[in-house]
Amino acid sequence: MVYSSTGCQKCLFTWYIKGDCLYASAAWFSSSRVTGIIKCDNSLFIYRKGTTVAYLLLYVDDIILTTSTAELRVHLIDLLAREFSMKDLGPLSYVLGIAVKRHANSLFLNQTTYAKDIIARASLSNCNQVLTPVDTTPKLGAKDGLPVADPTKFRSLEGALQYLTFTRPDISYAVQRIFLHMHNPRESHLHALRRIVRYLQGTLDYGLHLYKNPNRRLIAYTDVDWAGCPDSRCSTSGYCVYFGDNLISWSSKLQPTLSRSSAEAEYRGVANVVSDTCWIRNLLLELHCLLPKCTLVFFVTMSPLFISRIIHFCIMLPYKRSKRKIRIPIKFTNSVHNLQSKEITSDQSSDEKETDRVNETNAVDPDPGMG
Structure with a gap:
């Protein structure tokens, strides 16, 4: 069960101070055999007692909560509501610009709305699509072309593309290439950025599937x-x-x-x-x-x-x-x-995407024997 909440009006630092890492503010965190804040991620809290388990992921005033039972979820939300002003938004569907769609045995994560906003900000809503986010021409140099007329807009679009890579691994390399030139963007770098946006125009339904798999x-x-x-x-x-x-x-x-x-x-x-x-x-x-x-x-x-x-x-x-x-x-x-790590042709790109991205409309359950 995955649920989301918002409106805590408390930053992460406040959570640590007010509840000594949530132990004092939520009594169940300090009861029998509780793991508490895990070492690998300070924003993730974990509770485990017997066969019951709960994970709470906190980012500023957004919370993602998943529990092993409905009773534990209701009890936990009630305890947190006593300490913080919060609202239960129900099953997880949208968080931090990422849409979450449920299927029978999987979750589909995508940022279609966010990608459309990037395309509109780049004034390329009616642009022609391309098959790959980066071409195979020689790599971009730091002094290729004239300086761009609006470097602030370039940096804003590049930063937005960085966030889009959370669910789009197929553009990671292309975004990394133009990220190297944010301090002094040139026209060639702007053309590379626009190519990524043109690629997004034809791949708005791409995203990431998370399957329930025993492997x-x-x-x-x-x-x-x-x-x-x-x-x-x-x-x-x-x-x-x-x-x-x-x-x-x-x-x-x-x-x-x-x-x-x-x-x-x-x-x-x-x-x-x-x-x-x-x-x-x-x-x-x-x-x-x-x-x-x-x-x-x-x-x-x-x-x-x-x-x-x-x-x-x-x-x-x-x-x-x-x-x-x-x-x-x-x-x-x-x-x-x-x-x-490299530029690839459109034919190679088609082969790679069979593994690295999932088209929601054509998604099928993977072979459990893969891997």
Whole structure:
């Protein structure tokens, strides 16, 4: 059961002060075998007693509450209402600009309304659609073209696109490219931003499905574009993390340091995804969701033999080895899974989207045996 509330008129800091991390303000948080605030996320509160469990996610004055029983939900809302002025909005349907639609065995998350607002702000409501958010031409440089006439609007649209990536992993790499030039946007960067908006025009019904699936395997895929930045020659790391058949985490980010070899850049990318999967495993552990198997990290490379020969040169290997105690094996694969790190053609994009995004109108339940 997932319910939402609002109108608390209390910031997160006030919650901590008033209730000593909610223990004093909600008596049930301090009763028999309560976990309290979890270590991995200070905005998430957890209660567990016997077979009953409740999770409370707090953001300023918005609350998402899920409980194992209806009785516990009613009791908890009543306790919170005694301390804070709040309103029960019923089953979760809309929170922080994200629409939540319920299906038989899944939740569909999308930001269609938010995307339409971005298109309108960019004055591209009647624009022609494109098949991919980024083209395969040479990468954008810091001084390509003339400065834009309205840099404030450019930064506002780019920031809005950043928030849209919460449910749209297919635009993460394209948004990351233009984010690098927010301090001094040029006309070429504006054209790249408009291409993303034109892509959104034809993909407004895209979003993210979260399926109810017994598969509790955590699997990650990572890839690197070595020395791809034309200005700094830094590499771009990209990864996706699946929990069962659900895509739960993704990233596309320029590495902060220069890598002298492709192997060095690739192992920095592996270290990034290992760090993220460690956090996810710890979070699931504190949510009492035990993973029966170790996490697998698949690394995209064209020459596993070459990588194995120069593996001792990688300076990030000690970090990876330090994570052996939680058993995260690294495997090589030749599959194309690079939406987060490289430009791809429209044909490749169509293949990748079969995995990385879900069209609500054509959504089908995934094969339980995948992963």
